Amino acid sequence: MPAPTTTRPKLRAAAAANKLPLTATFLLLLPLGFVATHRAFSGGVVAVSASVAEERHREERVLLDGDNNKDSNADAAAVERHCAGTLHRDVCASTLATIPNLAQKPLRDVISDVVARAAAAVRASSSNCSSYLGRPHGHGLRLRDRLALSDCLDLFGRTLAQLGTAADELSAGNRTAEESIAGVQTVLSAALTNQYTCLDGFVDPSASEDGRVRPYIQGRIYHVAHLVSNSLAMVRRLPQRRRRRRLLEGYGRVRRDGFPSWMSAADRRRLQQQVVKADMVVAKDGSGNFTTVSDAVAAAPNNSEARFVIYIKEGGYFENVEVGAEKTNLMFVGDGMWKTVIKASRNVVDNSTTFRSATLGQSPALHCMHSFSLWLTWRSATH
CATH class of the missing domain: 2.160.20.10 (Single-stranded right-handed beta-helix, Pectin lyase-like)
Structure with missing residues (x-):
């Protein structure tokens, strides 16, 4: 015998009072056996879906970790390869370790990155030396120390210009490889010399009391010198065509007419x-x-x-x-x-x-x- 028509409105009211979802409201009108079966089946679907999602997430994580390990191993091999032959390998390794996607970069780009870090180190050294000269009344500095600090600032400005030239040469596409490499070697060699010329201006601390400044600035300057030295060593590994030209000491390769090849x-x-x-x-x-x-x-x-x-x-x-x-x-x-x-x-x-x-x-x-x-x-x- 069909249920009275008043039953359904009462059920809907009860469902609303208990905040049941609409599907639950509909299921209340079905036989209890069907409802139980539907609940079990729905729960199984949810459980299976969650299990599949977790498994997929684990697989993606494993693949990602594997890719990261491969990239890490490739970068480590690139560090070892690029730092071979440098005089300051610890500095080289720590510098290259900060370059993203190192293994995928050509050698010219790697050298450009090292040159850029050398330029940043020069600016830090310049700021450090300026802080001494900027102190009231020279803060007890001897005349020679003030002159040496002033020389260093001049040399740092020159070094920045030379490093900028090196960066331009490394990225230049309008010159032959040999001309470009020769230009980079010239300016990097000059930049390296500048750092030791700066330090030579100070009296040896072991020989005179005038050497009170050098111990506080030489660490940064040596770091610049090591970066430039390493970049110069890497430049020598750039491929270049071999030409039958004589070598003239102090001038590099020379032409048959006796002039340097870069002239x-x-x-x-x-x-x-x-x-x-x-x-x-x-x-x-x-x-x-x-x-x-x-x-x-x-x-x-x-x-x-x-x-x-x-x-x-x-x-x-x-x-x-x-x-x-x-x-x-x-x-x-x-x-x-x-x-x-x-x-x-x-x-x-x-x-x-x-x-x-x-x-x-x-x-x-x-x-x-x-x-x-x-x-x-x-x-x-x-x-």
Whole structure:
């Protein structure tokens, strides 16, 4: 006999009062056996679904861990490979370990990353040295220490420019591989020398009480030197074509005509000319544009891409000439050996640092801050 029509509304009301879901409300109207069976079946579906999801998650985690292990092993092998032949392997390994996806990077990109870290270390060293000079009244620093710190700041600026040039050369696509590698080796070698030149300006702590600054700055500077040294070692492993060219000590590979391989055709022609056209003339008697070499250098263009020739007439010029890093592509032409002479009297005895006296084989009176900013020659010149 069918249930009274009032039964269903009562059941719905009861379901609502107990906050039963709509499916449960519907199931209440079905036979109890069917309801029990449906509940068991639904629970089984939920349990199976959860089990499948967990298993899939475990499989994905295993695959991911496996990929990570493979990447880690590949990166470790890349560190071992790239650091082979470097002088400071611990520094090399710790540096390369911070480079993501190392195993997938070509060697040029790896070197670029090391150069970038060297530049960051140079900026840190520069800030450290500036903090000493910025203290009130030099904080008891001796004159020699202040001069040495000032030299270091100049050298750091030069080093940053050289590291920037190295980075550009490594990414340049408009030069041959051999030219690019030679350029990188040149600027990195100069950057490495700068760090030891900086430290040479301080008195040895074991020999004098003046050495109170060096112990506090040398750690950062040595770190820069080690980074640059390692990058230079890796550059030597870059592939390059072998050419039959002679090696000239101090100049690298040379052409058959005796000029370095990196010298442009225009510069070779200029040096072979008997008469060189001057852009500016220095003469003590006032017959030129300037009477001192320093004034001529100051008036020369900054960051010039073309060669700028300064003709220095016969005479003795008693001055310390500073050629800044921004004075690129300068060429000095004189009237001959012992005719055009630039000289000064700076020396270590009077508290001048090595950097400011006899610098890297140049005349003590002529101090150049850029690797490619100064050429010296003796020719006839016109203007």
